[in-house]
Amino acid sequence: MIRGRVKGRCWATKRIDDMPQGALLDVELENGTVLIAYDPLGCGVGEQVMITQGSVAAGYFKTVKAPIDALIIGSLDEDE
Amino acid sequence: MIRGRVKGRCWATKRIDDMPQGALLDVELENGTVLIAYDPLGCGVGEQVMITQGSVAAGYFKTVKAPIDALIIGSLDEDE
Amino acid sequence: MIRGRVKGRCWATKRIDDMPQGALLDVELENGTVLIAYDPLGCGVGEQVMITQGSVAAGYFKTVKAPIDALIIGSLDEDE
Amino acid sequence: MIRGRVKGRCWATKRIDDMPQGALLDVELENGTVLIAYDPLGCGVGEQVMITQGSVAAGYFKTVKAPIDALIIGSLDEDE
Amino acid sequence: MIRGRVKGRCWATKRIDDMPQGALLDVELENGTVLIAYDPLGCGVGEQVMITQGSVAAGYFKTVKAPIDALIIGSLDEDE
Numbered sequence: 001m002i003r004g005r006v007k008g009r010c011w012a013t014k015r016i017d018d019m020p021q022g023a024l025l026d027v028e029l030e031n032g033t034v035l036i037a038y039d040p041l042g043c044g045v046g047e048q049v050m051i052t053q054g055s056v057a058a059g060y061f062k063t064v065k066a067p068i069d070a071l072i073i074g075s076l077d078e079d080e
Numbered sequence: 081m082i083r084g085r086v087k088g089r090c091w092a093t094k095r096i097d098d099m100p101q102g103a104l105l106d107v108e109l110e111n112g113t114v115l116i117a118y119d120p121l122g123c124g125v126g127e128q129v130m131i132t133q134g135s136v137a138a139g140y141f142k143t144v145k146a147p148i149d150a151l152i153i154g155s156l157d158e159d160e
Numbered sequence: 161m162i163r164g165r166v167k168g169r170c171w172a173t174k175r176i177d178d179m180p181q182g183a184l185l186d187v188e189l190e191n192g193t194v195l196i197a198y199d200p201l202g203c204g205v206g207e208q209v210m211i212t213q214g215s216v217a218a219g220y221f222k223t224v225k226a227p228i229d230a231l232i233i234g235s236l237d238e239d240e
Numbered sequence: 241m242i243r244g245r246v247k248g249r250c251w252a253t254k255r256i257d258d259m260p261q262g263a264l265l266d267v268e269l270e271n272g273t274v275l276i277a278y279d280p281l282g283c284g285v286g287e288q289v290m291i292t293q294g295s296v297a298a299g300y301f302k303t304v305k306a307p308i309d310a311l312i313i314g315s316l317d318e319d320e
Numbered sequence: 321m322i323r324g325r326v327k328g329r330c331w332a333t334k335r336i337d338d339m340p341q342g343a344l345l346d347v348e349l350e351n352g353t354v355l356i357a358y359d360p361l362g363c364g365v366g367e368q369v370m371i372t373q374g375s376v377a378a379g380y381f382k383t384v385k386a387p388i389d390a391l392i393i394g395s396l397d398e399d400e
Binding site: 241242243270271280281290292293294295296297299300311313314315316317 | 330331332333334335336338339344353354355356357374375377378385387388389390
């Protein structure tokens with residue numbers, strides 16, 4: 001997994017029908033790259049999160065075939 | 081997912097039979113890399129889009145086994 | 161998908177049994193990286209091609225389980 | 241697979257329910273990138289490990305569908 | 321696929337049970353990155369090889385579910 005920090009929310013009014021309900025967040029990785037990740041945890045701006053990618057991310061959705069290749073799976077404890 | 085901006089359309093007259101009908105767009109990522117993505121949404125040049133990759137992209141095609149590893153899944157609201 | 165230009169053919173006399181018959185081409189990407197891609201289209205040196213990667217590439221082979229993670233799926237029209 | 245060196249443990253109290261029990265380690269790759277990998281071997285800080293990624297990593301979990309895309313599969317003998 | 325040159329063998333006495341028997345080789349890619357790849361061909365140091373990655377690599381193993389995401393599938397003829 002990779003870690004990143006939530007920068008904000010990302011909106012796409014025009015999108016394919018298969019998109020699951022829920023927040024899409026802009027997450028900045030340590031190298032400056034920004035990914036858009038699906039957030040099932042309700043993370044806020046500034047939170048440091050852990051992201052899983054690829055078909056493993058899509059596998060989180062049990063009842064639909066979601067086109068999601070980046071998923072927030074945890075919020076990292078900052079005092080680690 | 082990653083974000084990029086549509087640069088134009090890409091044509092391949094000589095191609096394998098498994099290619100689905102529909103537009104293939106050149107999309108420039110924030111780091112300058114250009115991907116070719118399948119566009120089911122009718123996006124235009126200059127539009128900022130969200131792309132999913134890998135087998136997750138191919139999973140969008142329900143009735144055929146499409147050789148597509150980059151799919152536009154949304155057009156990003158620019159006033160975000 | 162990514163685009164690249166065919167540089168030449170690549171030969172491997174010593175290889176695993178699962179390799180499908182057909183040409184393996186050296187393809188140079190825009191960033192200078194060289195990939196080896198399976199070519200079902202008969203592309204020649206200098207041709208600009210479109211490549212799909214990963215399990216999506218392997219999915220092209222219907223009757224065998226091919227160890228191919230890069231597949232040429234189209235030859236790009238140069239006057240685009 | 242890729243090699244890296246264990247830097248420490250990573251904690252996420254707030255996380256999705258699908259997360260398997262077990263340690264998540266920060267592993268620094270040779271290029272300085274840090275990955276978070278699941279560790280079934282009980283590796284310690286400073287140990288050099290071998291990591292497999294993507295759906296191959298998730299396939300390690302037999303009874304659950306784990307959202308793990310980086311898995312430590314071995315500790316490298318340092319006197320190699 | 322990508323090409324690289326075999327640098328040596330890699331040993332991991334402490335490893336997960338799912339690891340298949342056989343050699344794990346350090347292979348240096350053209351950009352200097354070193355991957356650890358499973359070698360079913362008996363390649364030696366200095367040999368130039370072709371590697372397939374991800375779930376395609378794991379698919380080579382028919383009877384076991386191997387945690388291998390990099391597989392040597394051919395040794396490149398050097399006089400190409």
